[in-house]
Amino acid sequence: MKKHFILSILIIAVVRIEAQPLDLKSRLVAIPIEAKADSLTVQHPGVLKIEPAGKHRIEITPKGYLGFGTMIVFGVLSWYFHQEAEAAYDLYLHSGKFSEMRHYYDKSVKYDRLTGWSYAGFQVGFLITVISFNR
């Protein structure tokens, strides 16, 4: 489990995402425009000049790694606690002994609470990830 988590973090660290510039000029040329003698004269041709966009690189910041890692850790924990809570509740549902019944019920409630906290952690991680893209 831990190995998979570390591996996924490393993969994210290595990968770079590059965006391609928009090729608007070639698209505009493709549209035929017929100039006539009485047509409007372009007074400021510089305005219509289209410059190619520079290469823009999106990088994951250290804050992004932190957020993503938090999401993964708390997501896994949330799932694990939920499974434990469900198992305890299932045992509670069919128990025919009062002391055992109370034990399993309390256990399921405890794990439900832990699931809740873990899910909150997951959400915090998600927010940190979102903030990391905010330039």
Next chain:
Amino acid sequence: MKFIIIPIIALLIISCSEREHLNPFDPENPDTHGAPTGLVIVSNRNRIDLSWDPMDINGLSYYQIYRSVDSYNLSLHDSVTANFTYWVDRPVEYDRVYRYAIRACTVDDVSNLSDTLKIIPGPVNFIIADFYNFSVQKLTYDGEHVLMTNYQDSPIAIETSVTQQKIYIADYWNEQIIISDWNLSTINILALHDRPLDIAFDPQFNRLYILVLDKKQILISSTTGMITDSLPTLTSLAFGSHLCLDPIQRNLWISVPERDTIFQVNLSESNQTFIHPGILKPRRVYAEPIDGGCWAATGAGIVNIENDGNTNVYLHEYFIYDISINSENGDVYYTGYHKNTKEWATGYLNRSANFEPVLLLGNETPYLYCIQAVPGVGQSGFLVLQGGSWNLLRFDKNGNQIGAIGQYSSRLDFELD
């Protein structure tokens, strides 16, 4: 700041979730309170059947049956293994109050006691044809528990043959007679091609007399489902018309409320018809079980017409909604209201005291529209339909209510099995 507030709100929402106490054995379970549920009891003469829902829990060993007779103090009476969810108490005594509750026992603990149910067994059950609720139902002797229900389209009248263990149900809209067994399962259907209003069973000749609306006649049928003959009624009929057979004097009696008339068809004298006019709004007619003749609930008291045409009127100041005869002693049970004071009254005409009226229920129990007496020696119990609540109320022979069940419609026909 908003990035801190949002997770806190989410956290609070998550913390609010709570597991429900759904283990049926758990005393904190809001539905079961830790006790067995679904307890149903029915009586059929000298046996009482109990059944309940199974408890799906580990280590369930057995169920304990608690019982009391004519008392509220339950005591452990019997136990059954966890494989069974029913138990039969037999033999039981008539007209005694039995109370039951059950408890589930596991290897380690015992559950709470279930709800306590009461039942009074007796020698008869009620069969009720409910026209507007499309059902034929069997009720227990105490009128509080349903033995079985069968749904029919428009059961307007019902008759039974105790010797053949058959029930005849007149189906108004489908223009047929449904012949059922004692468990309300259909055996045969008799097509009429006319709307039946009422039926009368002739045990002497195993015949059915069926009063039909459109052709204004009485169809005569064998109990196997063959129409053998028909008799004209000499009058137009209406939805409120009733029919009865007097097996002693061999007369058929037909009430026609719209014409304020009762017709008498003498079966032993070439079906000669006699007309008895001037009887205000005759409703249900019953055969006089001891001397022969007819009893009728009318808008001006209880009318008794003897075979020779002599008429006696009782409680003439009352609008009588319904009557029923105690077949063992001939007492005439009635329900109606006083036309001047508008006070409701339910009671009976005491045959042994020259049909002296005996009041059982006064105006504190109003709007009683239908009545069925329970056969018995002396003063008898009865079942009545109360308008408004539309419940059937069961009273014992002392006039104490012992059962109630709802809900029914205004047009009922009763029989006993």
